[in-house]
Amino acid sequence: xxxxxxxxxxxxxxxxxxxxxxxxxxxxxxxxxxxxxxxxxxxxxxxxxxxxxxxxxxxxxxxxxxxxxxxxxxxxxxxxxxxxxxxxxxxxxxxxxxxxxxxxxxxxxxxxxxxxxxxxxxxxxxxxxxxxxxxxxxxxxxxxxxxxxxxxx
Numbered sequence: 812x813x814x815x816x817x818x819x820x821x822x823x824x825x826x827x828x829x830x831x832x833x834x835x836x837x838x839x840x841x842x843x844x845x846x847x848x849x850x851x852x853x854x855x856x857x858x859x860x861x862x863x864x865x866x867x868x869x870x871x872x873x874x875x876x877x878x879x880x881x882x883x884x885x886x887x888x889x890x891x892x893x894x895x896x897x898x899x900x901x902x903x904x905x906x907x908x909x910x911x912x913x914x915x916x917x918x919x920x921x922x923x924x925x926x927x928x929x930x931x932x933x934x935x936x937x938x939x940x941x942x943x944x945x946x947x948x949x950x951x952x953x954x955x956x957x958x959x960x961x962x963x964x
Contacts (some may be wrong), residue, residue, distance in 0.1 A: 813921075815936045818914040819944045822952045825903040825911040829883035831951065832901060835862040835875050841950040842943050846870060896920045915940060
C-alpha cells in the first residue's frame, strides 16, 4: 500500500473549492486523464453519493463513493477500479482572505499487475496527484467556474 499526501494553495474560497471538487462530474474540466463522469445516485451531493468515472483512452471504469462530507472542511472518498483501491480525504482550510489550502491524504492499494510497481507507486502517484490538483488550481483561479450542482449543507 502507498500513501500519497500533499497540499496546494488555491485562490478561491473554501466553500467554492469544496463544492466544485465534491461533484466529480467537474473533474474532466481539469483532469485530462478523466474522460467522463456520471452521477449514479440522486442529488443533492453528500455522504454516500456515488459516481462512475472513466479514465484514459481505454475508458477504465472507477466507482467513486463519498465516505465523509463535512462542508466545507473535509471530503472523504473511496475509489475502486480493476487497477487499484484508493481511500482517504481532502481537507479544506481558509487561507488569507479568499484562499484555500487543500490537502490530500490517500491510501492506495494497487491490484493485479499494478502491484509490480511496488516502491515506485508512491512517488509516481504523488507526482500525478500534484499535476491534477495544480490543474484544478489553474482552472478555478482563471475561470468563473461554478459547481454543476451545489451539495447539501
